[in-house]
Amino acid sequence: MxxxxxxxxxxxxxxxxxGRPATGRAGESVAAAMLxxxxxxxxxxxxGGQKRAPYCLMGVCFECLVTIDGIGNRQACLxxxxxxxxxxxxxxxxxxxxxxVTEAAP
Amino acid sequence: xxxxxxxxxxxxxxxxxxxxxxxxxxxxxxxxLDEGDIARRASRANFALVWVQAKxxxxxxxxxxxxxxxxxxxxxxxxxxxVSDIDVAFERPGGFMMCLxxxxxxxxxxxxxxxxxxxxxxxxxxxxxxxxxxxxxMPAIGPDVVGSVYCDLDGHVNSLRLFxxxxxxxxxxxxxxxxxxxxxxxxxxxxxFRIRGPWGEVATGRVVIAAGxxxxxxxxxxxxxxxxxxxxxxxxxxxxxxxxxxYPVSTVRQTDEGGVMVGDSQEDLxxxxxVTYPVISLMAQRAxxxxxxxxxLNVVRTWSASRVMSxxxxxxxxxxxxxxxxxxxxxxxxVTLAAxxxxxxAIYIQDxxxxxxxxxxxxxRLNVPQAA
Ligand SMILES: Cc1cc2nc3c(=O)[nH]c(=O)nc-3n(C[C@H](O)[C@H](O)[C@H](O)COP(=O)(O)OP(=O)(O)OC[C@H]3O[C@@H](n4cnc5c(N)ncnc54)[C@H](O)[C@@H]3O)c2cc1C
Ligand code: FES
Numbered sequence: 001m002x003x004x005x006x007x008x009x010x011x012x013x014x015x016x017x018x019g020r021p022a023t024g025r026a027g028e029s030v031a032a033a034m035l036x037x038x039x040x041x042x043x044x045x046x047x048g049g050q051k052r053a054p055y056c057l058m059g060v061c062f063e064c065l066v067t068i069d070g071i072g073n074r075q076a077c078l079x080x081x082x083x084x085x086x087x088x089x090x091x092x093x094x095x096x097x098x099x100x101v102t103e104a105a106p
Numbered sequence: 107x108x109x110x111x112x113x114x115x116x117x118x119x120x121x122x123x124x125x126x127x128x129x130x131x132x133x134x135x136x137x138x139l140d141e142g143d144i145a146r147r148a149s150r151a152n153f154a155l156v157w158v159q160a161k162x163x164x165x166x167x168x169x170x171x172x173x174x175x176x177x178x179x180x181x182x183x184x185x186x187x188x189v190s191d192i193d194v195a196f197e198r199p200g201g202f203m204m205c206l207x208x209x210x211x212x213x214x215x216x217x218x219x220x221x222x223x224x225x226x227x228x229x230x231x232x233x234x235x236x237x238x239x240x241x242x243x244m245p246a247i248g249p250d251v252v253g254s255v256y257c258d259l260d261g262h263v264n265s266l267r268l269f270x271x272x273x274x275x276x277x278x279x280x281x282x283x284x285x286x287x288x289x290x291x292x293x294x295x296x297x298x299f300r301i302r303g304p305w306g307e308v309a310t311g312r313v314v315i316a317a318g319x320x321x322x323x324x325x326x327x328x329x330x331x332x333x334x335x336x337x338x339x340x341x342x343x344x345x346x347x348x349x350x351x352x353y354p355v356s357t358v359r360q361t362d363e364g365g366v367m368v369g370d371s372q373e374d375l376x377x378x379x380x381v382t383y384p385v386i387s388l389m390a391q392r393a394x395x396x397x398x399x400x401x402x403l404n405v406v407r408t409w410s411a412s413r414v415m416s417x418x419x420x421x422x423x424x425x426x427x428x429x430x431x432x433x434x435x436x437x438x439x440x441v442t443l444a445a446x447x448x449x450x451x452a453i454y455i456q457d458x459x460x461x462x463x464x465x466x467x468x469x470x471r472l473n474v475p476q477a478a
Contacts, residue, residue: 046346093364095348
């Protein structure tokens with residue numbers, strides 16, 4: 001559905017989306033890389049269970065939440081893709097049970 | 107004088123709507139005069155606890171009144187759901203007060219003892235738990251939690267839905283709701299009251315003043331006193347997460363929809379409430395020490411709002427001696443007390459007299475000169 005611009009020729013990055021291997025380009029956001037990889041639905045809503053996809057692509061709408069490297073509710077449109085990222089679409093509310101505990105800022 | 111309503115309630119916050127709900131259930135012809143949507147309303151900004159433990163030091167009757175309300179809350183929630191078709195998510199698993207130091211622990215335990223040593227105070231059970239005992243029930247606590255006090259009378263609701271349910275319910279019960287009808291003056295007349303504002307005036311048989319902070323101005327117009335002042339409270343709300351807190355804590359609770367609220371409970375001993383950035387960060391730090399997993403959650407909103415506070419912190423309920431038929435009702439825990447307001451206070455107002463055991467809530471107590 002989405003195609004990269006022909007002039008996008010930055011380094012290729014490998015990542016995983018819902019366990020499947022995929023490739024993106026350095027400089028892309030996680031949302032752009034997911035969309036280019038054909039994954040449109042990135043999550044379901046916590047209360048209504050409705051499907052959601054990245055929408056504003058500029059950090060405002062919070063529709064693009066995904067789980068990245070085990071941490072839920074991350075804004076895919078604001079996070080640059082990095083080599084080896086494990087990206088998962090998110091089913092409902094963020095589940096902190098399996099997450100590594102983040103250090104509190106001092 | 108032709109009355110447009112038997113009883114007019116001034117103010118459509120939690121206190122006014124709960125009373126109107128009780129009155130309308132009881133068959134009264136009720137009108138409600140309220141301000142518009144941008145009005146200051148504690149009812150839209152609160153922490154949503156239905157809380158009993160530790161309340162009532164200095165007035166044991168208030169401890170009893172809070173317990174009566176919490177005991178009636180399940181029935182109240184059911185009545186509300188029947189009329190409004192809105193489930194306010196009332197839960198009563200009991201609540202914790204978490205202590206982060208030995209000194210806090212001692213202060214909490216002392217507080218409970220002082221409370222229950224008062225003659226007439228309700229002797230409900232509570233448990234003093236150490237770290238390990240607390241952890242058993244709330245596995246999410248961090249190592250800084252020294253212990254807690256647990257009381258099975260405490261609970262919480264979805265407060266925004268409560269506010270909405272009350273408004274839907276009173277509309278369905280035929281209460282004539284008039285928004286954008288700020289009251290400027292109440293004028294006692296021979297057989298009732300005339301209520302005026304920039305919108306015009308209405309004549310009513312009786313009047314209930316439940317206008318939050320404006321009670322201070324309105325009550326004296328009918329010979330009553332309600333010297334309430336704003337007391338700032340602040341709240342932090344996080345993104346929604348899968349349930350990991352099964353019980354409300356006096357300053358941290360996870361809502362039925364998954365968001366975590368952090369508040370600066372008034373009941374929190376020795377916790378000064380001011381609207382300052384350091385307070386918000388202190389609230390967040392304390393919450394994270396209680397539940398380390400919170401550190402990873404994103405905050406989506408913070409806000410501050412004014413509690414409606416009487417000089418001694420206790421409710422004021424009174425009928426005017428000079429102008430019978432005029433009542434005032436005000437308190438700082440309108441969520442907790444909503445059930446008592448709907449199921450009890452409304453009936454007393456309907457009957458035209460507050461029973462003897464309510465006399466302690468008269469504002470006349472505030473005129474007694476205090477010993478220095
Ligand atoms: C931060 C915070 C946390 C809280 N946490 C809790 C909690 O956990 N549990 C709990 O039980 N309580 C809690 N409370 C308290 C609770 O929210 C209040 O007790 C309750 O909302 C007060 O309701 P009220 O109807 O008296 O006042 P308000 O909600 O202020 O409503 C007053 C109403 O009167 C209207 N009004 C004012 N003047 C006029 C006028 N002249 N004419 C017509 N209408 C008028 C206003 O527009 C408004 O609609 C908290 C409050 C705050 C601020
Ligand atoms: S797409 Fe709108 S915040 Fe990410």
